[in-house]
Amino acid sequence: MTRTGERAVKSRMETPRWVARIQQAGGPVVGAGVLLGPDRVLTGAHVVSPGERYVVHFVGVPGVPAVAATVSPDEYVPQQEDSFGDRTGDLALLRLAEPRPARQTTRLCRLAASREGVGMYGFPEGDDGGRWHSATLVGGRGRDSQVQLRPETPGELAGPGFSGGGVVDYATGELIGIVLSVDAGQGSAFTYMSPTETILRHLPQVAAWTVGPSAVDPRLHPKESTGELDVPFATELAGWFRGEGWPVLVTVVPVRGRRAWTLRRAVTLADRELRTRDNTSRFAGDPRETVPPPGGHDLALVVRGLTVAQVMDRIAQRLGTPRDTAVPLPEQIVAMGITLAAVLVGVDEAAEPDPLLGMLERLAEQGARLLLVFRAPNGRAAQAADVLVHRPLADRWARLRADLDRIVDRLGPALDERLGRVLPGGDPETRHLIDRARRGIPLTRLLRGQLAEAAGRETEPSRADDLFVYEAAAARRTRRLERAAALLDARIARRDELRGRVASVWELSKRKADPARAERNLMAYELYATASALLRETPCDVDAAEHAVGRFVAYCSGHPQAYGTDDSGREGTA
Structure with a gap:
């Protein structure tokens, strides 16, 4: 109690x-x-x-x-x-x-x-x-x-x-x-x-x-009710709090000055508890793009003098995560199915800055959004930007280019090769899917050309939203092409199955042919020839071929009525 x-x-x-x-x-x-x-x-x-x-x-x-x-x-x-x-x-x-x-x-x-x-x-x-x-x-x-x-x-x-x-x-x-x-x-x-x-x-x-602890470290509360706003920096911060751009933002903010006040203002407005009617009205005249939404972060903490364990414990408290477990916190956060958004100020002044950066790298790999504030433009700030921003961005752009190459150079030609062997069929959904898959190929080729012209800008965090859009488009086009290929592969397999069936039934029919029933033997041959010709056509209309094979097999098995034919094999009289 x-x-x-x-x-x-x-x-x-x-x-x-x-x-x-x-x-x-x-x-x-x-x-x-x-x-x-x-x-x-x-x-x-x-x-x-x-x-x-x-x-x-x-x-x-x-x-x-x-x-x-x-x-x-x-x-x-x-x-x-x-x-x-x-x-x-x-x-x-x-x-x-x-x-x-x-x-x-x-x-x-x-x-x-x-x-x-x-x-x-x-x-x-x-x-x-x-x-x-x-x-x-x-x-x-x-x-x-x-x-x-x-x-x-x-x-x-x-x-x-x-x-x-x-x-x-x-x-x-x-x-x-x-x-x-x-x-x-x-x-x-x-x-x-x-x-x-x-x-x-x-x-x-x-x-x-x-x-329960407040989301915002008291040391980040604004010391003055008003200050000089750094508009470009405030806009950058508000975008991060809105979930825009690259999930890790590395920045340098001295303890005092315009950037320090702008940071405290953003953290306050992004907090549900601190965003009062008083401070929102006070900043009502500021540019709209500089105002972050409430709930934009889970935690804003000054890490000066803190160990890695102390920082992780503070995160665990905010997330309600038990710390008496063998599962590391980054993996626990993934298992929770949430996206941690944390502001850590004074990373270069932490008790264990290098181990802390290692833990933050693991959190970033697990999908966390991190706003990392350094107090001076030192080597650790540059290292953090390289490890958590520039290199991952370059890797993602490289993977995107590889995905676009796969769509244009492999999946597209493979789909065309299949369409050269079989027709899509009469199902409207299948035809629609294949049409959309094919339309995505020239669009991807165009995008690949545009990215080639912009080569060298991959490490710019401001282009991250474009990256995400392109990645999503590439993933959708890949799924469509793979699904379309699978549907056509099923039709190719069905065509091959029908070829084998026609051949086996025809061989059996020849062995059982009655010389005294020449007209019946001739009709069986005509039905066989029709089915075989349809199966040899390129691209093959598998639906029409399957119907022809069905007529041939039904006639040879003595059940011509099953495919709307009479004993003579003619359609429309059964």
Whole structure:
């Protein structure tokens, strides 16, 4: 037991004691909530209204009578739309008329990701006892940093009775936010939650019931409310926080000056908890491209004097990753299925800079996004840029060129060679696929020529987005060509099979031929000759040949009606 309450759940089977079912006084269920303090229940603002009277039921504690509750205007943040048209707010604290025991409360936890998905506890219509629904985290939404949840099954989409309900990380058992709303679109449906950091931004008093380290090292908080903005650098930083460009950005930022203030500004605006209405309005006049989105990083840490183990422990804390395991942290992050985004400041001042760079290289290889800040333009900064940016970029461009060569010089000619042997057939989907595969070859040839003209610029991080687009296009074209080739290979194999079948049936037919039935023998030969001629044509119409082979085989087996022929082998009379 701590002053902030217990971990949210120990078992997915239990009904937590902190679960609150909220009803209008004498009316219906309006939503759910979370008991954080003995007399405070966190919920969504759209669930309750100041001046109204409510009753709260704690369904996880049998025999406890309902408790009266109200909400104060100073603890009520209604949902609004900001200047960008995004939803913001929608949070409230209910005050209980009679406090509950402290052992019944829980706590919020700052957590950057979820390894095993999350559970939402709410009250579907007609189920006053409530239930768990499972979901996975998808990503942030809007400038209020709402996080999208995808239900594990269609039946687990959270309905109105889940509004305000707690969202629990299954891996750690910690409460990481509350359910806000549900969007149901054509073919898909999602739930949205407000994570702990966003809740703290709107209701700072909730910090009394919150655990877990903040995402941003206090040493990176702006020391001055305003400063001189380095616009090009701010634009570069905002692009990285948006997930644009090469995932590793290596830069040099002295402790003081324009670049230092610009870095602190970007880190603050990219953090869900620190991005307040005050600082966003303060920077409202700045160029839009210099403003990063909230939730743009999982961690921003000054690593001066820290060992590799200390840095890794800090990352593990933010991700909720256990450190008592034989599996190295980079591999654990991959197993979690998340993309770590970390800002590490003062890399050249770390206690173990070279081993730290080695660990960061492993994280980058596993897909992490890293903003590495050096304090001086020294050899380690150049080494980091070479190892983590320039060389990997050059290798990727080289692989792309090899992929383009394979498409133009191998896969394209191989497809044409197959089309010279068999026709695609009458299936519209097959013909469409093969047509698209063939159209991609001249486009790839054109792209290869364009890249040849731009040779020598492969290590420019600003071209990384082009690289990603070209890689995706090459992968799509390769898949189409390989799939088209496989379809044609199947038709070639079918043609070869039909050739063997015709030959074997014809040999058997000749041995069984009755000299007294010359007309029948002649018809068998004509059917054989027709099928054989179709199978020898290049390109072969396998569908027509298969039909002709079927007629020949059916006639020789004594079942001509199977292919619409009579005993004479003529079509259309059966």
